[in-house]
Amino acid sequence: MSSRTPSPARSPQGRPNAGRIASHLAVMAAVAVVMGVLIACLAIPFAGLVGVAAKDVSKGMVNLPESLEAKDLSQKTRIYDVNGNLIASLYDQNRINVPLTSISRPMVKAIVAIEDYRFYDHGALDLKGTLRAFITNQANGGSVQGGSSITQQMVKQTLLYQAETDEERKAATEETYARKIRELRYAIAFEKNHSKDWILERYLNIAYFGDGAFGVQAAAKHFFSKNASKLNLLESATLAGLVKNPVGYDPVDNPERAESRRNVVLDRMAQLGILTEKKADRLKNTPIGDTLKVTSSPNGCQQSQAPFFCDYVVSWLLKDPVLGDTMKERRRTLNNGGLTIRTTIDLDMQKAADQAVSAHVFPTDQAIGGLAMVEPGTGDVRALAQSRPMGKDKAAGQTYLNYVVPKKYGDANGFQAGSTFKVFVLASAINQGIPLSTTISSPEQMNIPDEDFENCDGPYAGDGKGWTVSNSTGSGTFDLYSGTQNSVNTFFAQLEEQTGMCEPLQLAKDMGVKVPLAQKVPSWILGVSDSNPLELAQAYATFAARGLHCDPRPVTEVLDSQGQALKDFSSQCEQVMPGATADAVNDILRGVMEPGGFGQNIAIDKPSAGKTGTNQNNMSVWFAGYTPKIATVAMVAGANQLGEWVSLNGQYVGGSPIYEAFGSTVAGPIWGDAMSAISAKLPYEDFQAPAGDEIAGVLTSVPDVTGQSVEAATSTLEAAGFTVADGGQVNSDLEQGLVASTSPAAGIQLSSGDTVTLYTSTGYVPPPPSNDGGKGKGKGKGKGGGKGRG
Template sequence: MSSPSQRPPKAPRGRLGTGRVASHVAVMAAVAVVMGVLTACLAIPFAGLAGVAAKDVSEGMVNLPESLEAKDLSQKTRIYDVNGNLIASLYDQNRINVPLGSISRPMVKAIVAIEDYRFYDHGALDLKGTLRAFITNQANGGAVQGGSSITQQMVKQTLLYQAETDEEKAAATEETYARKIRELRYAIAFEKNHTKDWILERYLNIAYFGDGAFGVQAAAVHFFSKNANDLNLLEAATLAGLVKNPVGYDPIDNPERAESRRNVVLDRLAQLGVLSEKKADRLKGTPIKKTLKVKASPNGCQQSSAPFFCDYVVNWLLKDPVLGDTVKERRRTLNNGGLQIHTTIDLDMQKAADQAVSDGVNPTDQAIGGLAMVEPGSGDVRALSQSRPMGKDKAAGQTYLNYTVPKAYGDANGFQAGSTFKAFVLASAINQGIPLSTTISAPQTIHLDDDEFETCDGPYAGDGKGWDPENSTGAGTYNLYTGTQESVNTFFAQLETQTGMCEPLELADAMGVDVPVAQQVPSWILGVSDADPLTMAQAYATFAARGLHCDPRPVTEVLDSSGNTLKDFAPTCEQVMPGATADAVNDILRGVMEGGFGAPLAIDKPSAGKTGTTNSNMAVWFVGYTPELATASMVAGANEFGEWVTLNGQTVGDSYISSAFGSTVAGPIWGQAMAAVSSKLDYVDFTTPPGDEIAGVLTTVPDVTGMSPEEATQTITSAGFTAADGGQVNSEATAGSVASSSPDAGAQLSSGDTVTFYTSTGYVPPSNGGKGKGRGGKGRG
């Protein structure tokens, strides 16, 4: 604004000049006379600014500080998804600070015109305005109002904003001359130490514009769905008119009064020559309702598109000292620090999780459904969803408890995870060299003495009664493949006597699953400890990542209000088992999806999984994964009193459950969610476990017919077998190519077993006078 038609003339923007200081002294003297205050007393604190010796003028004014510290303004914190989309805001005051250069010129013109049109010409005090207001106040019985410069208004707002006690708040708003004098003293200090532009910028950022919007940027977004830099003259006039009475002129609740006030601002702009009267009249003819495009300013996690993920992020960050030394300081930083929090959530996956959970379990069911998605190899948390929405209306099934995460982050105790814990014993058995083809006779029930289970400190010392596990799947003889895929309790109880309890418990701990000491009993492998979907998803992600365990990571980076990195959160990962061990677990658990309990849930990508069902069917689980995504689904019985109940006989998600199992109740939720996100996943297969490292791996014999001996050898070896050339057989196949193999293609063998291939002679000897047809086979040529 370089001319009167652009903005009122302004004074130099450096420190306060001698002329302006002298003007302040003269003004204060004049005001003091009019107010009946001793001129010397009132002028004294400011006379020093004009060069008078401080020792001659400071007495009697010791209660007026020389300056006011302008603390940083609170700003709302914004939480973003993995693609940079806003998912939540946190704030005590809805404010986003912007520099003056990011505020439109019409907005600057409008606020100066209506609030202090000589702002750039006078010092901290507008003498004409103050005297005029004083005379008016005297005529109205001595009330103190009006006449304040923008600098004085900024001081008042600063005092109110920085007030920490009720007394300080009252002092910042009291209608007394003492407050005016105090504000003027601070205003002069600000004018001395800062430029006019700095003062105007702070004023526009601290001012309240109504309906919860603090500062011009938040107001522009809220009322017009645009940034402050894009405000036009009509919108700027509306906002400039609000600061006088944000409630009374609220354009949403009081559109008529707001429009009238806006027109006052337009008339003032025309009067000052900022715009023509003709243009002002034309703008005034626009109804204010037509200019509004109100955008809600959600605050907190409850209004987020991912409320329980947001809640997890907040509680996770509240434990990080980078935001402050205490939880109170960290919460203040979160709500007022203007942080930019970049998270790992994928809203497509979150939407899929929400839909699957809501389809499976209703909010008011006597059950709770939960689901978590975690990326193997990074620990990035992609989605968290539960059936009970966030809120306080218990009749509607709402809750503030986050059942999808550990208690430290969600205040819920979790649920027994059932047979999903068997995977820790399975992995330990493989790691100890127990062949996958090992068979164990597993009767319907079995008794095992306490001392048959070895702990880290020796034989388990229980109560002497031992353990009597029982199957829900029948009896039989099983190997590590079939015993796991059918989740046979008495099989795993005996397998635990071979592995001992020590290594499986240590492995569970390394994979992020805590088993309390009191629950470290032989039956722990049946999932008697409480867990949550996030814990189980990140644990099974370890198998998907070939033994690399990564702690759950909901946040990747936190930036401060200036966009500088406050902290980077790198993945926290550790190799907790050999890759070959994890490969073998994956090979076994993929069988659950390819012919076991999980077969109806299989998606169009290679996947593996494990079911879990607790005693009395009070909680059921399905934890499944691909090499790129691990997902845990859970449904637990819970009545309106918060008591755990059986799912049997319940109607959950509009379906009656006669007997609940992980594959039939939790599994379909997993399957629906994973099918919905499958298109986001690459087709990546699991690594075949190497037969030279994992004994007894069962692998399908590949079809090598028609190949050259060299190609057949390579194919058989790549599948994990030992290739052997069995020589030639008579066959119609091309001479020199493979005619057949033993075992035949499709058979199951352990890794390292021998597959023999036979090459064709290309000749079939005649039979019965040379009229018979030859046959391919394994006969020697």
């Protein structure tokens, strides 16, 4: 930023003092000298200058501000993944500011040679250069050399850059005497307040080099795929030649004109002794096409490797006041602030998510597929994918709606999440001490009176008709394991009777799932509320993190254009349930992934747990699954190209017909493919077994305590949640008093609270019986000498 020169004090009569008068007279003198040569820069009749009175010139100079504030130049914002890979850029102008020390010397010499070779020798106005330009231009019958100094050109581009209205933009570019006077006045101020290097640096960063590249760094990247610090003579001469006419000399669209202009720059550098004529001639023989290595600079999320994650990041940051007080200010900061945004996305996981979704749901299907991955314990969002690409071509299935994030970030309402909501009642039941072994007779259909359900204010007051609930999975008697594994509706309806509605609804809210007031009815546990994959993924990640809920976090840090931290975004986490409760939920949900569970066919080679979800009329289906390291939710929802919700039944999705949609068969394979693809990245980690002494009814294998003391064995069994009974002694070759065996035997699964009987050793094993069953084989004689039998 430039510093302003303080205004001189005025006389009591309001007239400028002597110092200021002298300053203006000096400027007027300079103007008077160049009046005769301004024709070189202005294509206007000399007679037009004659009619301008000297006092008008003086008045115009006096009324101008003494200096022009050089506002920071806009720079593109860059968004990076968790490993530092660039995933998107945002900008109104493709510019990356660099210091003069980061621009190659050949580039500096080339631009000075062709635009203002005496730049370091003259002040704001180069009288010699202006005269030379006038004479040369007249001799050649056209414009060959410019008359404006680099400082004047920088002033013009600064005025144009900082113009906010059409009138200001017109004033910055019009070919008039007044504009030249204004530029000269500001150029004098810049020369006074700043060094030559500062002016040249700003000029090289503000100049337009064509094809959307503003500034030398963006131009070097675009045309040669390298940094400005690495530009060689040929490349430097090419770029230096562009600033005069970036469109006409564009090396991609007009290679012949660009090469000719490049050669003019090389000749000028040879004329000035910067390089020899021989070297210049050799360089001029190089076709310009051989030097180019054009790289596009994608702008915006649509061209990103992860468009909907990028869109989520932008929407998320636009709500943060650190970027500005208003939405307009925040958007300007994002697009022009040169920010560095470090995010949580993992491109390997994103690739797996994209491939899994696109393989199972096509863009033009009458369905939308989506998937979200969230890291437990941090809330870091690792991947977001959906089947409909970002864009405006509806016929191709494109959309700008982000279906995988909450409405406030993506504008889509979401979809009913089905039985994935049952886990909130399950966790509440465990937290309230209901044993996991509790059995409930669950018919295929039943009606439960409204008043049987308690909300936070007492009995639920419905319409008096009660809740008629039915199963699609048959009937029977189930405990918390089997009832969840089979997702039995009538089982969970009766479990909700026991827990009440208040605690499960609060737990859902604490885990990031908000149920609207109008939907806080007993049937809410069947997922009648709209949700989205990201919302559910961060909820299920809470179980994986043993009850620690973390808000989804797409960004970890934002740096300003100078590389200084603008804001660090730490994980926002809170323990919302005891770790033991989460352990028990994990123990139950891992049964869904085991033989007999709905997820057995998509299980991966790491310990995992999951829950299916299917809503009424099969309008949407879900699979929410997780390991201790990652939580992933896949969804498929019926939706035609008009945005109307339809049933998935009878649709062709991913090239295959769906006769009846279920979470395990339609959404589950998406989850399975994505998780299988990233499984190798996940460290092997098992869930922590629920503590039987904290959770009633935990199914736990009886530990092997054989050979332990009674005290040690009792401690081990009680720690596993069992009640210990004394079964007395049994013969055993173990030391007397040590545990010889248990009943049930080691390895048998029991519910916590069940009794395990200890049998201790006598320390004695009777000798085996004789082989003849006790009959004597020897012969003896009786007292009377008669024969006797032994």
